[in-house]
Amino acid sequence: QVHLVESGGGLVQPGGSLRLSCAASGLTPENDGIGWFRQAPGKEREGVACISRSDESTYYVDSVKGRFTISRDNAKNTVYLQMNSLKPEDPGVYYCATVRTVVGGNQFYGMDHWGKGTLVTVFS
DSSP: OOEEEEEOOEEEOTTOOEEEEEEEESOOTTOOEEEEEEEOTTSOOEEEEEEETTTOOEEEOGGGTTTEEEEEETTTTEEEEEEOSOOTTOOEEEEEEEESEEETTTEEEOOOOBOOOEEEEEOO
16 A cells, blocks of 8 residues: 655745655555645645656656756655745645656646645745
8 A cells, every 4th residue: 555654844934945755655666656746725736846766757847947856765765855945836735646647747647646745834
């Protein structure tokens, strides 16, 4: 059974940084992609970044390119999201999920398993 646990959320000022972690267990080869998603109050959940566990391919939505970096440590079964230069539009609950397919470099499909999320708040 796949189990995902996020951590690392918190309060940060605009321009600040946070590193989120997604600890995974029970992954199978078909769970190659691990993605980060976020949901702000009143908005739909959106994909942020995704990484392939097998070939380290990474994918980002345009709004976070150059500011966020996704990485993974397969030995620890953990995927990270380093978030720099945080903006007022970045807060929300950040979730990690398994991803089956990435289309067009920034559209993530087939999220079969989700964590419970970690809250990121950006305040001035």
